[in-house]
Amino acid sequence: MLPAFAVPVAVYLWQVVGAARTFAPRPQDFSPLSSLITLGMGALILDSWTVEPTAVLFVAGCAGLGAALGLFEWARRTVRGQFFSYIFAKDTPTFLCTSGPYARIRNPFYTSYLLTMASTALMFPSRFRAGVVVAMLGYFMAAALFEERKFARSTIAEAYAAYKARTGRFLPKLRG
Numbered sequence: 001m002l003p004a005f006a007v008p009v010a011v012y013l014w015q016v017v018g019a020a021r022t023f024a025p026r027p028q029d030f031s032p033l034s035s036l037i038t039l040g041m042g043a044l045i046l047d048s049w050t051v052e053p054t055a056v057l058f059v060a061g062c063a064g065l066g067a068a069l070g071l072f073e074w075a076r077r078t079v080r081g082q083f084f085s086y087i088f089a090k091d092t093p094t095f096l097c098t099s100g101p102y103a104r105i106r107n108p109f110y111t112s113y114l115l116t117m118a119s120t121a122l123m124f125p126s127r128f129r130a131g132v133v134v135a136m137l138g139y140f141m142a143a144a145l146f147e148e149r150k151f152a153r154s155t156i157a158e159a160y161a162a163y164k165a166r167t168g169r170f171l172p173k174l175r176g
Contacts, residue, residue, distance in 0.1 A: 005048040008120040011065045031088035040136040048124045064119030072112035093154045104172040110140040111170045
């Protein structure tokens, strides 16, 4: 039987390989800040092989990991064949994707990574892991704000502003 920590590791590896196949960063677009995602995930699984999660936490974590993987794949298949910016790339956006999960949230890839990380922390709860998830939320917030500034300076700024008004950053926007 596989150890419990193998499940979040497998989901994260799927995301890394899927992102590498979906996004083709040009050397000038690569940012060393992108490595912080792997550093964060590494911190979350650090010593997790020494802990056996309870059945309830394992099942809840697996449900979250399944949702993360489903969202990741939905977003990946939606953008396949289009040029999408690599995280923290300094390019200028030229189009807006508003289909698939992008119809409701602006950053489904970031949401899927955050869900993977939160689910891992749920499976192996500790204050340290909770702190890592909060730090990674800050990281992805910084990345999303960086992208929003790029869109605001682009030729599609007006369309992006309207899109931003009707969608949530990481979660669907609640409508009244």
